[in-house]
Amino acid sequence: MRIHALPTDVVDHARETTDEHHEHRAEAPGMPLRCCLTRAAEGEPVVLFGYSPTAGRGPYEEVGPVFVHAEACAGPERTDVLPAALRVSPRVLRAYDADGRIRSGELAAPDELDVAVEKLLADDETVEVQVRSLSHGCFLFAVTRD
Secondary structure, three states: OEEEOOOHHHHHHHHHOOEOOEEEEOOOOOOEEOOOOEEOOOOOOEEEEEEOOOOOOHHHOOOEEEEEEOOOOOOOOOOOOOOHHHOOOOEEEEEEOOOOOEEEEEEEOHHHHHHHHHHHHOOOOOOEEEEEEOOOOOEEEEEEOO
16 A cells, blocks of 8 residues: 655645635644644644645545645655554545545544555555544545555
8 A cells, every 4th residue: 555645736835825724833733744644743833724635526525624844844754554643543534436436435443444444445446545534524644555
């Protein structure tokens, strides 16, 4: 499997923009960062903005709040394993086909996340699985086949 953080161009645009859709915060310790798939440390400046992944289109499109570092970072340390920092609570998984339609979905406990993602990716029609927050529904990261 391949893990996808937010696209670099989306993150760069958010860092450069200040308007009603982009909120620069002095810090937000513990917030999940979608640029590097870690959590914000105490004192780290972050940007909060609305984001809609490309997999959900038309009536399946969802926009939700996401945090990224305010300054450029190295991105995810690894893209071949699910990020430990973002698997500390149950997650909502949504499987999408090539047309951006939801094929399936399920709730997965932190220790079942790998198996649940693999199960959804086993469907030949699924091209992407989105991992989302259970409490807020916001996008965390996407997973595709390797």
